[in-house]
Amino acid sequence: MKYMTGNEIRKAYLEFFKSKEHLILHSFPLIPQDDPSLLLIGAGMAPLKPYFTGKLVPPSYRVTTSQKCIRTGDIDNVGRTARHHTFFEMLGNFSFGNYFKKEAIAWAWEFLTEVLELDKDKLYVTIYPNDDEAYDYWHNMIGLSDERIFKFEDNFWEIGEGPCGPDSEIFYDLGPERGCGQPTCTVGCDCDRYLEIWNLVFTQFDRTKDGEYVPLAKKNIDTGAGLERLASVIQQKESNFETDLIFPIIEDVIALCHGDYNDPHQKVAMKVIADHIRAITVMISDGILPSNEGRGYVLRRILRRAVRFGRLLGIKELFLSGLVDTVIGILGEEYPELKEHEELIKKVIDTEETQFSATLAQGTELLDQLMAAAGPAKELDGKDVFKLYDTYGFPVELTEEIASENGITIDHAGFDAAMKEQQERARAAREDVSAKVATPDTTRLDQSKLVNDPTAIEATVVMLGKEGVEVARACDGEEVTVIIDNNPFHPEGGGQLGDTGMLEGKEGKAVVTDARALPNGLVYLVATVQEGALCIGDMVDVKVDKDRNLAMARNHTATHLLQAALRKVLGNHVNQAGSLVTPDRLRFDFTHFSPVTADELAEVEDLVNEEILANVRVDIEEMPIAKAKEKGAMALFGEKYGDVVRVVSVDDFSCELCGGSHVPSTAVIGTFRILSESGTGTGVRRIEAVTGAAALQKAQHDAAELRLVADMLKAKADAIPDKLSQVLAQLKAAEKELQQLKKEAAMSDMDDMLAAKEDVNGVSVVAAEAQADSMDSLRELADTIMDKVGSGVVLLGAVHDGKVNFVCKVAKADTKKGLHAGKIIKAAAQAAGGNGGGRPDMAQAGGKAPEKLAEALKAGKAAVSELIG
Structure with a gap:
C-alpha cells in the first residue's frame, strides 16, 4: 500500500x-x-x-x-x-x-x-x-x-x-x-x-x-x-479526522485555543469544529445562506454548533472565518468555486458568529428564567427546551450543560417529541411538493425534433402524462403534463414564472397554467383540460398570454439592470441570492451585510432608469461557458451550467448567464420603481420593485396619497414637509408635557407607598400598587423607592392594557440573607395568573388577572417572610 x-x-x-x-x-x-x-x-x-x-x-x-x-x-x-x-x-x-x-x-x-x-x-x-x-x-x-x-x-x-x-x-x-x-x-x-x-x-x-x-x-x-x-x-x-483532508484544520484550532488534542473532551470539540467548517464553507459557496428554515437552517445550525464548541475550548473571539483559508487550501483545487466566493464565505461566517454571540447572551437569560420556574421537579419542560433551540438557536447541549450545573435535568422525551413533530412537518411539506405534477418517461422522444419557437402558433401533442405515467387521452377536468413539438411557452427558471395560455384542438381545449423544463432542457406544459379531450397526435392552436409574458420580460430585464446597479453602488460583493419574476413585480435577494440607505437606493433606482431612458438594445447570445466567463458574464450563485450557455447583455452595463425571457430594448421596460428594501437573513437583503404599467399605477397611487395628506394638513403639496415638521414639533412638546405630568403623578403616590412600608421579620418591605403605563416606568419608580428606603424589598404592581406588570428590587446586602427577587416575583405573578423569575437583586414579570393585584402583593410579602425564615 x-x-x-x-x-x-x-x-x-x-x-x-x-x-x-x-x-x-x-x-x-x-x-x-x-x-x-x-x-x-x-x-x-x-x-x-x-x-x-x-x-x-x-x-x-x-x-x-x-x-x-x-x-x-x-x-x-x-x-x-x-x-x-x-x-x-x-x-x-x-x-x-x-x-x-x-x-x-x-x-x-x-x-x-x-x-x-x-x-x-x-x-x-x-x-x-x-x-x-x-x-x-x-x-x-x-x-x-x-x-x-x-x-x-x-x-x-x-x-x-x-x-x-x-x-x-x-x-x-x-x-x-x-x-x-x-x-x-x-x-x-x-x-x-x-x-x-x-x-x-x-x-x-x-x-x-x-x-x-x-x-x-x-x-x-x-x-x-x-x-x-x-x-x-x-x-x-485511526479516524477520518487525522487524514490530510481534515487534520490541518484541527491543527489551526489547537493553535487558536492552545489546546490538547489528547484530552477527550477537547478532541471532540476540535473534531466538530473541523468537520463543521468544511460543511459551512462548501454550503455557502454553493449559494446557501443562514436562515430559519430549510437549507439555511441546516447551515445556521452547524455554524452555531461550531461556535458553541469553540466557546467550550475557551475561544472567545470570532474565529471560524479564520479557518476558511485552510479549508480552501485543501479542497480548492477540486472545487474552484470555494476560492471564487472566499470573501463572501468569510463575511457570512463573521456576521452569523457575531449575531450568535448575542443570541448566546439572550438564550442564557431566558434559560435562567426557565430554571427559576422549574419548580420542585427540577426538570425543564421539553417543549421549552425545544423553543430555546428552535426559536432562539440555543444548542440543546448547552441548555443541558447549564441546567446540570444548577442541579436541573431536561425532559429529553418532550424535546425529542417536539423535534420529531417539526421534522414530520418539514418532511410532509417536501412530500407535498414532490407529489406535484411529474412527467412520464421522455426517453422515447427524439428531442432533436422538438423545437422551442416563441413565434409558434400551432403544434402537435407528442406526449401526455398524468401523475408521472404516459396516457393517450385526457378528458375534461383532468390536470396533465403536455409536451408539444413546436413550443412557444417560456418555462419557469431563473426566478421567472412559466408562461400560461391555451391549447385548442378539434376535440377540446386546455388551459396552460405553467411551463417547466427538465434538466436536459425539454419543456413540458402543465395544463387542465377545459372542454372535450386532448389526445396524443392532436394538432392544436397554441396561444401564449402575450401581455403576461411581456410584463414578465420587463421585470426580468429590469432585474438584470438592478443587480448591475447594486454592484456599482454597493460593491462587487453583491451576488444574487434568489429572485422572483412575476407579471406584477420583481423581487431580488442579494448578498449585502447592512441595510441599503435611502441615498443608495435612490442612486440604484436612478442608474436603472438611466439605462431604460437610453433605449439600449438587449443582446442575447449562446456561447461556450469559457467564452462567457471571458466576457465577464455573471452566473447565478450556486447554479450548475452546461458547456454552452445563454448570455444576456445590456451594452457594457450588465452581462449575465440567463435562460429567461427579456425585452428587445430597455425602453420597453418603461420605468422602474423600488417599492421596498429589507433583510431576509444573515447577509441577505431583498428589494421589491415594479416596472411598466405597475410602476405607473404606483406613481398614480402615491400622487393620490400625497393629495390626501395635503388635505389633512390643510396645506399645498409642496408645503407638506414644513407643515408636517410643525405638527410633529407640537406633538413632541405635548408628549413631553404628558410624560412630565405622569411622572409627577407617580411621584405624588410615592409618599403613600413609603408610608405603607412594613417590617417583615426584620426586613423593610414596600409592596404597593403603582400608576405606570410601561415596564420601563415601573422599573424607574422601583429604583427611586429603593434609593429612598436604602435596604429591604420593593415590590410594585401596575395594571396596564388589561394585564398586570410586576417589578421587584432587593437591596444587594439583603440578597446575602437569602432574599431573592426572582422567587418573590414568581410568587406574586403566579397569584395573578402569570409566571416569571430573574436575578436575586432584580426581577420582572407579568400576570393575566389584574383584579388579583392585591392578592398578588400579599403573596409576594409571604414569599419574603418564607425566604427570611
Missing part, C-alpha cells in the same frame, strides 16, 4: 474510471436541481436520479463523479465517532443501462488492489444471500474464498416502490488491535476493525406498489466510496 494524499486519491479515482470510458462530471451543487423532495444532496447518485429512472437521456451511459454531500441525520455523533461527518465527498462510478455486475466488481477490485495497492488479504465482501451472480464473480472471477464472502439479508437497496436491487460491500481489515477482542469478531461486527470502504448497488428490479419485483429492461450500477474513509486507510490513521 503506497501513501497518497486525499487529493491524489480523488484524482486517481476519476482518472481510473475515465480510462474505463466514463465521463467525468464536476460535482453538482449541494442544492438539488429540479428535485423538491430533497433538502440537500446527500449521496453521489442523488443528482443523477432522472438518468437512473430512465426519464432523461444521460450525457454518457458511463459517468464518474466526486460529489459534495451533506448529511445531518447523525449530527450529534460528529466528533464522537471515527466516521460521522456533516460534509463528505462520495466517489462514484455509474452505469445507466450499460455495464453491470461483472465490470463493476472487476473495476472496484482493480482500483483498490492495483491503483491504491491495498493488501488483497485484508479485503472482504458482503453480498445478498440470493445474489448468485455476484457470488460467482467474487468467488470465481476475483478468486475470493468462501471465508471472505459474507451473505447478509440487509444487502438489498430499496426505498419503497421504484428501482431497487441487491448490493455488495467491500470491507478492509484494520487489524485485531482495532477490534473488540471477541473471538466472534468478524465482518458485520459493531467494532471498528472491519471498515466498509466501497458499496456497489446493482439496480436490477422495479418494485411495484403491490410489492412485486419486476426485472428492469436496463440494469444500472450505482457505486459509492467515501473519500475520507479511503484516505484514513491509505494514510493509516
Whole structure:
C-alpha cells in the first residue's frame, strides 16, 4: 500500500474510471436541481436520479463523479465517532443501462488492489444471500474464498416502490488491535476493525406498489466510496479526522485555543469544529445562506454548533472565518468555486458568529428564567427546551450543560417529541411538493425534433402524462403534463414564472397554467383540460398570454439592470441570492451585510432608469461557458451550467448567464420603481420593485396619497414637509408635557407607598400598587423607592392594557440573607395568573388577572417572610 494524499486519491479515482470510458462530471451543487423532495444532496447518485429512472437521456451511459454531500441525520455523533461527518465527498462510478455486475466488481477490485495497492488479504465482501451472480464473480472471477464472502439479508437497496436491487460491500481489515477482542469478531461486527470502504448497488428490479419485483429492461450500477474513509486507510490513521483532508484544520484550532488534542473532551470539540467548517464553507459557496428554515437552517445550525464548541475550548473571539483559508487550501483545487466566493464565505461566517454571540447572551437569560420556574421537579419542560433551540438557536447541549450545573435535568422525551413533530412537518411539506405534477418517461422522444419557437402558433401533442405515467387521452377536468413539438411557452427558471395560455384542438381545449423544463432542457406544459379531450397526435392552436409574458420580460430585464446597479453602488460583493419574476413585480435577494440607505437606493433606482431612458438594445447570445466567463458574464450563485450557455447583455452595463425571457430594448421596460428594501437573513437583503404599467399605477397611487395628506394638513403639496415638521414639533412638546405630568403623578403616590412600608421579620418591605403605563416606568419608580428606603424589598404592581406588570428590587446586602427577587416575583405573578423569575437583586414579570393585584402583593410579602425564615 503506497501513501497518497486525499487529493491524489480523488484524482486517481476519476482518472481510473475515465480510462474505463466514463465521463467525468464536476460535482453538482449541494442544492438539488429540479428535485423538491430533497433538502440537500446527500449521496453521489442523488443528482443523477432522472438518468437512473430512465426519464432523461444521460450525457454518457458511463459517468464518474466526486460529489459534495451533506448529511445531518447523525449530527450529534460528529466528533464522537471515527466516521460521522456533516460534509463528505462520495466517489462514484455509474452505469445507466450499460455495464453491470461483472465490470463493476472487476473495476472496484482493480482500483483498490492495483491503483491504491491495498493488501488483497485484508479485503472482504458482503453480498445478498440470493445474489448468485455476484457470488460467482467474487468467488470465481476475483478468486475470493468462501471465508471472505459474507451473505447478509440487509444487502438489498430499496426505498419503497421504484428501482431497487441487491448490493455488495467491500470491507478492509484494520487489524485485531482495532477490534473488540471477541473471538466472534468478524465482518458485520459493531467494532471498528472491519471498515466498509466501497458499496456497489446493482439496480436490477422495479418494485411495484403491490410489492412485486419486476426485472428492469436496463440494469444500472450505482457505486459509492467515501473519500475520507479511503484516505484514513491509505494514510493509516485511526479516524477520518487525522487524514490530510481534515487534520490541518484541527491543527489551526489547537493553535487558536492552545489546546490538547489528547484530552477527550477537547478532541471532540476540535473534531466538530473541523468537520463543521468544511460543511459551512462548501454550503455557502454553493449559494446557501443562514436562515430559519430549510437549507439555511441546516447551515445556521452547524455554524452555531461550531461556535458553541469553540466557546467550550475557551475561544472567545470570532474565529471560524479564520479557518476558511485552510479549508480552501485543501479542497480548492477540486472545487474552484470555494476560492471564487472566499470573501463572501468569510463575511457570512463573521456576521452569523457575531449575531450568535448575542443570541448566546439572550438564550442564557431566558434559560435562567426557565430554571427559576422549574419548580420542585427540577426538570425543564421539553417543549421549552425545544423553543430555546428552535426559536432562539440555543444548542440543546448547552441548555443541558447549564441546567446540570444548577442541579436541573431536561425532559429529553418532550424535546425529542417536539423535534420529531417539526421534522414530520418539514418532511410532509417536501412530500407535498414532490407529489406535484411529474412527467412520464421522455426517453422515447427524439428531442432533436422538438423545437422551442416563441413565434409558434400551432403544434402537435407528442406526449401526455398524468401523475408521472404516459396516457393517450385526457378528458375534461383532468390536470396533465403536455409536451408539444413546436413550443412557444417560456418555462419557469431563473426566478421567472412559466408562461400560461391555451391549447385548442378539434376535440377540446386546455388551459396552460405553467411551463417547466427538465434538466436536459425539454419543456413540458402543465395544463387542465377545459372542454372535450386532448389526445396524443392532436394538432392544436397554441396561444401564449402575450401581455403576461411581456410584463414578465420587463421585470426580468429590469432585474438584470438592478443587480448591475447594486454592484456599482454597493460593491462587487453583491451576488444574487434568489429572485422572483412575476407579471406584477420583481423581487431580488442579494448578498449585502447592512441595510441599503435611502441615498443608495435612490442612486440604484436612478442608474436603472438611466439605462431604460437610453433605449439600449438587449443582446442575447449562446456561447461556450469559457467564452462567457471571458466576457465577464455573471452566473447565478450556486447554479450548475452546461458547456454552452445563454448570455444576456445590456451594452457594457450588465452581462449575465440567463435562460429567461427579456425585452428587445430597455425602453420597453418603461420605468422602474423600488417599492421596498429589507433583510431576509444573515447577509441577505431583498428589494421589491415594479416596472411598466405597475410602476405607473404606483406613481398614480402615491400622487393620490400625497393629495390626501395635503388635505389633512390643510396645506399645498409642496408645503407638506414644513407643515408636517410643525405638527410633529407640537406633538413632541405635548408628549413631553404628558410624560412630565405622569411622572409627577407617580411621584405624588410615592409618599403613600413609603408610608405603607412594613417590617417583615426584620426586613423593610414596600409592596404597593403603582400608576405606570410601561415596564420601563415601573422599573424607574422601583429604583427611586429603593434609593429612598436604602435596604429591604420593593415590590410594585401596575395594571396596564388589561394585564398586570410586576417589578421587584432587593437591596444587594439583603440578597446575602437569602432574599431573592426572582422567587418573590414568581410568587406574586403566579397569584395573578402569570409566571416569571430573574436575578436575586432584580426581577420582572407579568400576570393575566389584574383584579388579583392585591392578592398578588400579599403573596409576594409571604414569599419574603418564607425566604427570611
